[in-house]
Every structure is written in structure tokens, then in C-alpha cells.
Amino acid sequence: MAYVLVMGGLALSVSFTLGWVLWRASLWAWGRVAGPPARRQVQPRARARKAPAARKAHAKPSAKPAPRGPWGLTCWLARRHFALPLASLALILYGLTRVVEFGMTQRPLSPPVGYHRLVDGLGWLAAGLLALALLNLLARWRCREK
Structure with a gap:
């Protein structure tokens, strides 16, 4: 049963990753074929006249940069x-392998030698990807269009 869960999770992650790569590649290729989207033309506004340089020299410098x-x-x-998609996938896989690890400890046979290290490594990978996803969300918030 543990073998089926582990291999099923691995097959799910590989198929999800390949599907995601194909989806992104097709979006990229479609963008290259279709060209950039038409952008709205912005009409330039008439600019106000600038103050003479003599008045600017006497102006008080502002406190805020x-x-x-x-x-x-x-x-x-x-x-x-x-x-975010990779972090959620790694978190799901970590949860599944943790459940399988618990199931393996409950049976009389011992689990494979490197399985506990694999589960720990997957946990650290999921934590790193979650931190990267958080940084990505913060970067999107910082670079949002106004």
C-alpha cells in the first residue's frame, strides 16, 4: 500500500509538472505568434510652465525624499x-509521504534506509518553496501597477 501511495504521488507530481511546463510553453508560443496585445494610446497632456530658475533656488527643500x-x-x-504552484505541490507530496511514513512505522517490518531522509528533504524543499512563494507574492504587491 505504501508503494502505491509513494509511486502514485511521484507519478502525480511528474504529470503535473510536465502539464504545467506544456501549458506555460504553449502560452509563450501563442504570445510570440499573436504578437503583443494592443495597448491603449495615451494622449500627452499640456505641461504647465515651469518656474524660472531664480525662484527655484530660493525654494525650501522638502523633508521627504x-x-x-x-x-x-x-x-x-x-x-x-x-x-506558488510548485510550493503547493511539494506541500501535498510532503503530507502524503509523512502519512506513508507513519503507516510504515506501524507495521512490523522496518522502512527502507533512506526513506526518513527523503521525507525530511522533501519537507525542507516544501518549506523553501513556500518561502519563495511568499517572496513572490510580496514582489507582486510591490510591483503592482498604479
């Missing part, structure tokens, strides 16, 4: 949408 935009790494991470 102008807000800066997000870093390039933050924007790059915000455009990537892989972390």
Missing part, C-alpha cells in the same frame, strides 16, 4: 508565477 521604484530583482521575481 521622492519615492523610489522597486529594484530590478523584485520586478523580475514579480513576473515569475512558478513558486
Whole structure:
């Protein structure tokens, strides 16, 4: 029974990953074939006249600095949408392997030698992917369009 659960989880993860890769590749290919979406043309507004340089020199400097935009790494991470699906998949697999590990400890035979290390490694991988997914969500929030 444990073998069926472990191999079923592995087959599910491989098929999910391959399906996700095919889906993203097809979206990318369709975007290349169809071209960029038509963007709305923004009409330039008439600019107000600037104050002469002599008046600007006497102006009081503002206390607050102008807000800066997000870093390039933050924007790059915000455009990537892989972390949350992979983190949820790793978390589901970790939960299944943990249940199987519990079932293996309840039987009289001992589990395979490296199985406990595999479960621990999968747990750390799931935790790392969840942290990356959280950073991805924060980057999306930081780089949101106004």
C-alpha cells in the first residue's frame, strides 16, 4: 500500500509538472505568434510652465525624499508565477509521504534506509518553496501597477 501511495504521488507530481511546463510553453508560443496585445494610446497632456530658475533656488527643500521604484530583482521575481504552484505541490507530496511514513512505522517490518531522509528533504524543499512563494507574492504587491 505504501508503494502505491509513494509511486502514485511521484507519478502525480511528474504529470503535473510536465502539464504545467506544456501549458506555460504553449502560452509563450501563442504570445510570440499573436504578437503583443494592443495597448491603449495615451494622449500627452499640456505641461504647465515651469518656474524660472531664480525662484527655484530660493525654494525650501522638502523633508521627504521622492519615492523610489522597486529594484530590478523584485520586478523580475514579480513576473515569475512558478513558486506558488510548485510550493503547493511539494506541500501535498510532503503530507502524503509523512502519512506513508507513519503507516510504515506501524507495521512490523522496518522502512527502507533512506526513506526518513527523503521525507525530511522533501519537507525542507516544501518549506523553501513556500518561502519563495511568499517572496513572490510580496514582489507582486510591490510591483503592482498604479
